[in-house]
Each structure stands twice: as structure tokens, then as C-alpha cells.
Amino acid sequence: MPAANAQRGGRPDRGLSDTLHEHMIEVDSVHKAFGRIRAVRGVSFDLAPGKVTGLLGPNGAGKSTTIRMIAGSVPPDRGGIRVFGHDTIDQGEESRRRLGYLPESAPLYPEMTPLEYLHFRGRLYGMDTKGRRAAAAAVLERCHLNEVARRRIGTLSKGTKQRVGLAGALLHNPPALILDEPTNGLDPTQIHEARRFIRELGLGRIVLISSHILTEIERMCDRVLVMAGGELKADATPRDLAARSIAGATYVVQIRRDKPGDDERALRLLRNLPFVQDLQPNTADRSTLISGWSVWVVTAKDGAPDLRESIAQGCMQQGLLVRELRKETASLEKAFLKLVEGTEETPAVAAQTIKAREESTL
Numbered sequence: 001m002p003a004a005n006a007q008r009g010g011r012p013d014r015g016l017s018d019t020l021h022e023h024m025i026e027v028d029s030v031h032k033a034f035g036r037i038r039a040v041r042g043v044s045f046d047l048a049p050g051k052v053t054g055l056l057g058p059n060g061a062g063k064s065t066t067i068r069m070i071a072g073s074v075p076p077d078r079g080g081i082r083v084f085g086h087d088t089i090d091q092g093e094e095s096r097r098r099l100g101y102l103p104e105s106a107p108l109y110p111e112m113t114p115l116e117y118l119h120f121r122g123r124l125y126g127m128d129t130k131g132r133r134a135a136a137a138a139v140l141e142r143c144h145l146n147e148v149a150r151r152r153i154g155t156l157s158k159g160t161k162q163r164v165g166l167a168g169a170l171l172h173n174p175p176a177l178i179l180d181e182p183t184n185g186l187d188p189t190q191i192h193e194a195r196r197f198i199r200e201l202g203l204g205r206i207v208l209i210s211s212h213i214l215t216e217i218e219r220m221c222d223r224v225l226v227m228a229g230g231e232l233k234a235d236a237t238p239r240d241l242a243a244r245s246i247a248g249a250t251y252v253v254q255i256r257r258d259k260p261g262d263d264e265r266a267l268r269l270l271r272n273l274p275f276v277q278d279l280q281p282n283t284a285d286r287s288t289l290i291s292g293w294s295v296w297v298v299t300a301k302d303g304a305p306d307l308r309e310s311i312a313q314g315c316m317q318q319g320l321l322v323r324e325l326r327k328e329t330a331s332l333e334k335a336f337l338k339l340v341e342g343t344e345e346t347p348a349v350a351a352q353t354i355k356a357r358e359e360s361t362l
Contacts, residue, residue: 024048025070025176025206030079032065039065041230052202054221055210058340062230063210064104067180071101084175100174104181106165110154114145114164117153118171125172139167158185176206183216195220218332228340242332250328251298253311256321263294269314270296275304293323
């Protein structure tokens with residue numbers, strides 16, 4: 001890592017070869033503050049080709065600031081970032097050449113057509129006329145923009161503008177793509193197509209997606225980074241992250257309250273079953289109380305076998321009618337809420353301030 005970067009707090013050389021560095025994006029202990037607002041606080045992670053990585057977090061978590069630092073549009077206060085071996089500050093031009101960046105609001109020119117816009121971007125990348133024509137034709141086809149290629153961008157729908165921005169990010173065939181809310185403004189059909197397209201793009205390059213929409217991250221990404229309060233809270237596959245949402249298996253059982261004492265019998269039965277760690281009545285659904293049904297949440301001990309058979313058999317032996325018995329499944333949403341619960345989130349006003357100050361540095 002360049003000496004200047006080390007002075008900003010970058011990690012010392014870890015003995016990794018230059019070849020490895022040249023095939024990765026490395027984010028090393030980066031910090032960014034806007035006045036008294038600490039937007040990013042010591043975030044570190046590496047990205048390698050062949051996987052789509054999702055950067056997930058609530059609004060104001062520091063996702064967009066982190067992405068803008070990787071893209072080189074916002075410098076970190078401390079720490080360092082290398083894009084394929086090039087420091088984003090000391091070698092900013094070289095690092096940016098290797099990135100395709102689509103911000104949440106694509107920087108388009110409404111008076112241009114998509115074709116004109118792509119040729120304009122091609123000139124900025126230093127592409128010759130022949131190269132621009134070939135690249136523009138390829139991305140117009142790939143992003144399904146041929147029908148609107150000669151229409152003014154200002155007349156296009158929001159979703160189509162987003163695809164024009166994506167075409168611009170892909171024009172120079174970069175080895176890494178940074179996408180901030182890439183499905184923003186797309187209709188359901190376009191979202192489905194965008195997911196498939198992004199998965200394809202991740203086969204041969206680095207793809208980093210920022211979003212606060214859990215379903216988008218879960219369906220598109222091989223790896224999830226969760227940010228909250230400017231810090232990195234988790235780094236795992238969607239499945240492994242979801243598994244954190246439940247410490248032990250949880251069961252929900254709905255039992256008929258038909259005769260006096262049915263609730264007491266259900267309580268004794270469920271509490272005394274083997275492997276039960278915790279038992280709680282679920283009174284959130286008031287309709288079950290009115291209609292004469294009680295709902296119980298049973299938590300099993302770690303390593304316990306499936307309890308559904310023993311719950312059903314016990315209720316039958318006690319003459320208790322069961323209307324519903326289900327095992328709760330792991331959920332990325334539940335895991336996400338656990339990770340951000342109690343975190344000091346950046347307030348909405350502060351988030352707006354961050355965005356305004358970032359834009360002023362562009």
C-alpha cells in the first residue's frame with residue numbers, strides 16, 4: 001500500500017502478493033465525518049470477483065457514503081481504499097477507470113439521447129470513435145434500450161432513465177460495478193429482469209450493490225454486508241445471516257379454548273415437554289382471544305429435535321384441539337432487525353445533511 005495511504009491509517013502490508021491486490025477492492029478502516037456527524041466509523045472489507053455483494057442498512061447507515069468513497073467522489077478522513085491495487089486518492093484516475101458506478105440518481109443530461117449520452121461518456125473514457133460505437137451498441141442491446149436510443153432522456157420514464165445510467169456504467173466494460181439502489185424506479189417486470197442481469201454481471205467481475213430493501217439483497221446477492229450507525233455489523237451469506245435470527249427453533253401453536261381450564265392444561269402440557277426452553281402466550285392477535293383460541297410460542301433448546309410431533313401428540317392426549325402448528329423459519333429480515341436494534345442511527349435530518357455535504361464535494 002502506498003506510503004501516503006499508510007499515513008492516513010491504512011493497514012500495513014499483510015504479505016499478500018501484488019497479483020492478489022490487483023484483483024480486489026480493499027476497504028481498510030475508513031472513517032468519514034461531516035462536521036459533527038460521524039457517517040462512517042472504521043469500516044473494513046474486501047471484495048473479490050465472482051460474487052455479488054449487497055451493502056444493506058437502514059437510511060442514514062453510511063452505505064452511500066461508503067460507496068462514494070470507493071468510487072473516489074468522496075475522500076475518507078482516515079483509512080484507505082484500493083481498487084485493483086490503486087489507491088483511490090493517490091491513484092484516483094487509475095482506480096476510477098476500473099469502476100462502473102451507478103449512483104442512486106443517475107447523472108444524466110435530459111437534452112441528450114441515450115445514444116448521445118453514451119458517446120459522450122465514451123469520449124470521457126478516452127475511447128476512439130470505433131470503440132464508442134461498438135460499446136454503445138452492445139450496452140444499448142444489453143440494457144434493452146434500442147427502442148429509445150434516439151429519444152430525449154428527459155422524456156423517458158424513471159425506470160428507463162435508470163437503465164440508461166446502468167448502460168453508462170457498463171460502457172467501458174469495467175471489472176467492478178458499484179450500484180446504489182439499482183432497481184430504484186423500475187416496475188416489477190423490470191426488477192425481475194434487473195435481478196437476472198445483475199446476477200449475470202457478477203459471474204466475471206466484482207459487483208457491489210447498496211440497498212435498504214431486504215428482498216432485493218436476498219435475491220441478488222451471494223454475500224451481505226450490514227451497516228448501521230456508520231459501522232459494519234455483519235458480513236455473511238444471506239442464509240448464514242438469516243440463521244442468526246433464531247437462537248433455537250421456535251414453534252407457534254394455536255389451541256382451542258373450549259372448556260374452563262383449557263389454557264391451564266395447555267400451559268402445563270407445553271411447559272413440561274422435553275427440550276422446551278421457553279414458553280410464552282402470544283396475545284398480539286386479539287382476534288384469537290375473542291374467537292376462543294389461545295396462541296403459544298414455544299422455544300426449543302439448542303440441538304433439540306423437531307418438537308411438532310410431541311406437541312401434536314400431547315395435545316391429542318389431553319383432548320386439546322389444535323388449529324395451527326408451525327415451526328418458525330429463519331429470516332433475513334429478523335436478523336437485520338436484531339443487528340440494527342439499539343444502534344445509534346443517524347437521524348433523518350442528519351442523513352439529509354450528509355447527502356447535501358457529499359454532493360457539494362462532487
